[in-house]
Amino acid sequence: MGKRKETAFVWRQTCIAPDIYDMWIxxxxxxxxxxxxxxxxxPENRSTLLPRPISICEADRENKRLRIVYRTVGKGTAxxxxxxxxxxxxxxxxxxxxxxxEKARGKTCFLMGGGIGIPPxxxxxxxxxxxxxxxxxxxxxxxxxxxxxxxxLQQYGNLYIATEDGSVGSRGNVMNAIEENGxxxxxxxxxxxxxxxxxxxQYAEANQVEAYISLEERMACGIGACLGCVCKTTHKDPHSxxxxxxxxxxGPVFDAKEVEI
Amino acid sequence: MAExxxxxxxxxxxxxxxxxxxxxxxxASGTFGSGMEYGEFVDLxxxxxxxxxxxxxxxxxxxxxxxxxxxxxxxxxxxxLQNPGMEVFIERDLExxxxxDTKVIVNVCGKSVEDYLEVVERLSDxxxxxxxxxxxxxxxxxxxIAFGQKADALYNITKEIRKKAKQPVIMKLSPNVTDITEMxxxxxxxxxDALSMINTITGMKIDIHKRAFxxxxxxxxxxxxxxxxxxxxxxxxAANAVKIPIIGMGGIANAEDAIEFLLAGATAVSIGAMxxxxxxxxxxxxxxxxxxxxxYNIEDIKTLIGAVQ
Numbered sequence: 001m002g003k004r005k006e007t008a009f010v011w012r013q014t015c016i017a018p019d020i021y022d023m024w025i026x027x028x029x030x031x032x033x034x035x036x037x038x039x040x041x042x043p044e045n046r047s048t049l050l051p052r053p054i055s056i057c058e059a060d061r062e063n064k065r066l067r068i069v070y071r072t073v074g075k076g077t078a079x080x081x082x083x084x085x086x087x088x089x090x091x092x093x094x095x096x097x098x099x100x101x102e103k104a105r106g107k108t109c110f111l112m113g114g115g116i117g118i119p120p121x122x123x124x125x126x127x128x129x130x131x132x133x134x135x136x137x138x139x140x141x142x143x144x145x146x147x148x149x150x151x152x153l154q155q156y157g158n159l160y161i162a163t164e165d166g167s168v169g170s171r172g173n174v175m176n177a178i179e180e181n182g183x184x185x186x187x188x189x190x191x192x193x194x195x196x197x198x199x200x201x202q203y204a205e206a207n208q209v210e211a212y213i214s215l216e217e218r219m220a221c222g223i224g225a226c227l228g229c230v231c232k233t234t235h236k237d238p239h240s241x242x243x244x245x246x247x248x249x250x251g252p253v254f255d256a257k258e259v260e261i
Numbered sequence: 262m263a264e265x266x267x268x269x270x271x272x273x274x275x276x277x278x279x280x281x282x283x284x285x286x287x288x289a290s291g292t293f294g295s296g297m298e299y300g301e302f303v304d305l306x307x308x309x310x311x312x313x314x315x316x317x318x319x320x321x322x323x324x325x326x327x328x329x330x331x332x333x334x335x336x337x338x339x340x341x342l343q344n345p346g347m348e349v350f351i352e353r354d355l356e357x358x359x360x361x362d363t364k365v366i367v368n369v370c371g372k373s374v375e376d377y378l379e380v381v382e383r384l385s386d387x388x389x390x391x392x393x394x395x396x397x398x399x400x401x402x403x404x405x406i407a408f409g410q411k412a413d414a415l416y417n418i419t420k421e422i423r424k425k426a427k428q429p430v431i432m433k434l435s436p437n438v439t440d441i442t443e444m445x446x447x448x449x450x451x452x453x454d455a456l457s458m459i460n461t462i463t464g465m466k467i468d469i470h471k472r473a474f475x476x477x478x479x480x481x482x483x484x485x486x487x488x489x490x491x492x493x494x495x496x497x498x499a500a501n502a503v504k505i506p507i508i509g510m511g512g513i514a515n516a517e518d519a520i521e522f523l524l525a526g527a528t529a530v531s532i533g534a535m536x537x538x539x540x541x542x543x544x545x546x547x548x549x550x551x552x553x554x555x556x557y558n559i560e561d562i563k564t565l566i567g568a569v570q
Binding site for chain 1: 291292293294298299301302314320321322323326327328329330331333334335336338340343344345346349485486534536537538539540541
């Protein structure tokens with residue numbers, strides 16, 4: 001079917017941690033959704049024009065439902081957090097490339113998520129477990145004891161938690177959790193804040209481990225036309241012919257070796 | 262509705278500098294790439310024209326990120342005219358556009374007169390219906406807008422380009438000037454075949470939580486519905502100052518907006534930022550214009566141009 005904009009419906013929504021919302025959406029886009037992809041949701045308030053790109057947390061293909069877990073950070077997400085079951089919404093999807101699952105075959109994997117970068121890790125963990133033939137270690141970092149998605153994640157791999165205040169699991173971030181637990185991997189999949197992704201890129205290079213990281217940037221179109229959301233690449237990007245790849249279309253998941261962050 | 266159009270004998274064609282467009286709806290440069298991405302959503306054959314993203318003689322990397330910021334009813338961008346350069350553009354983008362039954366207007370950017378001329382000459386034997394000269398991008402420090410904010414500079418570059426160009430030349434005007442009619446007249450006097458307006462309005466946004474600029478470039482070009490009244494006013498003023506046709510743009514979201522521009526004096530219109538809000542905006546606008554013509558028994562769209570009382 002390809003990318004499309006469609007009218008979808010909120011199936012249910014709950015607040016699962018301070019400022020963190022868990023929304024299930026009834027949409028046919030669920031059938032094509034891949035872990036690491038995202039959808040764009042259009043606010044109804046026309047003073048906030050641009051769609052909000054939000055990563056897919058879970059795809060229930062059988063019931064045609066997508067789950068997103070997001071943090072309220074501005075007017076758009078604040079509007080979304082007020083939506084109740086049955087609410088009609090305009091969405092665009094599915095967008096982006098997604099995580100390369102095949103890279104996990106026969107490997108020991110780290111699935112790393114930091115803060116609001118944790119949600120896409122869930123669908124990835126679920127699909128890797130279903131694929132089999134790989135060992136999944138999930139390492140997630142939170143600010144404090146207000147955890148979310150941890151119970152979902154633990155069904156699909158060995159779960160390690162880090163909190164900045166040390167209230168749960170390792171004190172510090174996901175890198176501290178790896179060290180404290182003496183973990184090693186052949187391949188890393190990660191989504192989270194830029195300092196975390198930089199640390200992972202560095203770690204991966206030092207330990208000669210493959211790493212696939214999901215980036216984010218301010219976007220307008222979400223489909224590769226406006227060139228708003230670029231990241232610097234080590235090689236000339238085949239589309240732009242300069243060292244810039246489009247996060248919305250060429251990403252959001254990149255081989256860490258190929259981006260300069 | 263297609264049958265309806267035929268039955269009722271609606272004529273939506275407009276002509277600019279000898280080039281006839283099946284309808285007056287185009288895409289604003291920089292918001293639509295070369296149509297590849299939006300081709301997944303809309304039938305490019307139905308467009309009056311595709312106006313491409315700006316093309317320079319060599320690849321331009323553009324500005325650092327963030328390049329995009331949302332504002333009330335609009336947005337700021339500071340892409341910085343990232344483009345792959347004319348050779349890749351000709352090989353890939355123009356080849357792609359050849360498949361479609363629509364007109365192709367190539368937006369040309371440069372840092373010096375020589376840069377512009379190099380692109381204009383290189384495109385002279387290519388499948389390009391018209392050239393749109395971008396002398397109004399507010400996001401590139403060298404050149405570019407310097408040509409678009411002084412009447413004598415605009416006159417000179419228009420004249421140079423007009424001498425070399427094989428295709429009709431549209432000069433894209435900046436709204437960031439004191440008197441738009443002075444610029445319109447300068448372009449016309451130098452031989453421009455048409456004008457397009459308005460490019461984005463220079464703006465700024467500050468993130469009060471980070472106490473930092475929202476854009477890496479600090480300033481950016483504002484577009485979207487919030488700027489539409491400014492654009493309508495400028496099109497009206499320019500249309501009354503010159504005889505050459507005008508392609509109007511600035512926040513057009515639907516047929517009502519498009520018709521407003523036609524009434525103000527535009528011969529055609531471009532959809533820009535609203536493509537980002539609804540990828541089907543161009544198609545809905547074309548349909549809406551036909552519906553309006555039927556509603557008011559208008560047989561020929563040309564009777565709407567400049568028809569405000």
